[in-house]
Amino acid sequence: MSGDEPRVDELDVRVYAVPTDAPEADGTIAWSQSTLVLVRARCGQAMGLGWTYGAPACAAVIADTLRDLVVGGSALDTTAHFTAMTRAVRNVGRAGVAGCAISAVDLALWDLKARVLEAPLFRLLGGADSTVPVYGSGGFTTYSHEQLADQLGHWVHEQDIPRVKIKIGQSWGHDVGRDLERIADARRIIGDDAELFVDANGGYTRKQAVRVAAASADQDVHWFEEPVSSDDLAGLREVRDAVTADVAAGEYAFDIAYVQRMCAAGAVDCMQLDVTRVGGITEWMRAAAVAASLGLDVSAHCAPNAHAHVAAAMPNVRHAEWFHDHARIEEMLFDGVADPTGGLLHLAADTPGTGLMLRENDAEPYRVG
Numbered sequence: 001m002s003g004d005e006p007r008v009d010e011l012d013v014r015v016y017a018v019p020t021d022a023p024e025a026d027g028t029i030a031w032s033q034s035t036l037v038l039v040r041a042r043c044g045q046a047m048g049l050g051w052t053y054g055a056p057a058c059a060a061v062i063a064d065t066l067r068d069l070v071v072g073g074s075a076l077d078t079t080a081h082f083t084a085m086t087r088a089v090r091n092v093g094r095a096g097v098a099g100c101a102i103s104a105v106d107l108a109l110w111d112l113k114a115r116v117l118e119a120p121l122f123r124l125l126g127g128a129d130s131t132v133p134v135y136g137s138g139g140f141t142t143y144s145h146e147q148l149a150d151q152l153g154h155w156v157h158e159q160d161i162p163r164v165k166i167k168i169g170q171s172w173g174h175d176v177g178r179d180l181e182r183i184a185d186a187r188r189i190i191g192d193d194a195e196l197f198v199d200a201n202g203g204y205t206r207k208q209a210v211r212v213a214a215a216s217a218d219q220d221v222h223w224f225e226e227p228v229s230s231d232d233l234a235g236l237r238e239v240r241d242a243v244t245a246d247v248a249a250g251e252y253a254f255d256i257a258y259v260q261r262m263c264a265a266g267a268v269d270c271m272q273l274d275v276t277r278v279g280g281i282t283e284w285m286r287a288a289a290v291a292a293s294l295g296l297d298v299s300a301h302c303a304p305n306a307h308a309h310v311a312a313a314m315p316n317v318r319h320a321e322w323f324h325d326h327a328r329i330e331e332m333l334f335d336g337v338a339d340p341t342g343g344l345l346h347l348a349a350d351t352p353g354t355g356l357m358l359r360e361n362d363a364e365p366y367r368v369g
């Protein structure tokens with residue numbers, strides 16, 4: 001390497017906890033805030049941003065284990081940094097906190113590299129397209145009819161997003177009657193033309209999931225996410241074989257081996273991948289290629305602004321999730337976020353990196369670490 005090789009001069013990590021705007025729950029968990037662990041990687045005047053919606057403990061892994069592997073190294077060698085980081089967490093265990101931490105650093109390094117090279121990130125990644133289809137995602141089980149109508153109605157009728165997802169599987173599948181009412185309610189709210197997705201977050205048993213699909217057949221549900229636990233590959237396959245909706249899972253994938261097992265088991269019609277968990281952009285692209293090798297599309301899970309550029313760069317991406325919590329938080333903390341109006345994220349062809357900038361003053365009140 002020459003003496004003027006751009007290097008990672010500095011890497012820091014901050015933790016922000018942002019309360020939800022209303023009580024939220026899905027089929028199997030409830031929450032009142034989201035934690036964003038933000039990594040900033042600097043090379044000269046260029047600053048790359050990456051983040052994960054993981055535990056605050058991710059910050060300790062980054063500060064104690066990952067930072068020294070990266071700082072002082074090339075700002076261009078993203079694969080080398082990824083390899084060093086994944087090797088370093090062998091005994092800690094990659095799936096979980098360490099995987100989220102690695103993802104946040106990898107995202108920051110890719111953004112930094114693009115800014116150093118003064119290229120839009122999606123172009124650096126191959127630039128398959130400059131747009132990404134999105135679906136609106138929320139519809140929490142805690143919502144009243146009015147809250148559901150406001151949220152889904154806004155997406156479909158005001159923003160022209162042609163597909164939306166709601167949570168079902170309430171109370172670990174112990175309130176199927178309300179699940180079915182809410183599916184019908186969602187269909188009435190969005191009308192006949194928009195696609196309706198549901199996500200049970202693993203709350204049902206196998207046969208129960210098949211019965212819910214049959215009982216809601218007249219609502220034309222297009223996508224059935226985690227009808228059973230994503231650990232139950234045979235169960236996902238069984239449900240998939242019995243329903244007309246596409247079955248999806250994959251949000252807990254932390255490496256490509258997991259992705260290969262899920263896809264090869266015939267467990268899903270569309271593989272979900274989360275760039276803030278699976279290993280950042282480096283592993284997300286490899287994972288999308290694994291899915292493609294088995295004839296499957298992928299869908300970006302949550303964190304829409306972390307996914308926009310890599311989703312645009314891979315040809316087998318079906319859509320990205322415009323998740324209410326994360327879209328809201330990213331709008332609160334960053335300038336330059338994507339706009340889902342029309343159901344497509346449009347990426348600027350002339351802005352280096354992701355184009356995102358941290359709004360420090362607006363973020364500071366939420367900082368917890």
Ligand SMILES: [Mg+2]
Pocket residue numbers: 199201225226251
């Ligand atoms: Mg899900």
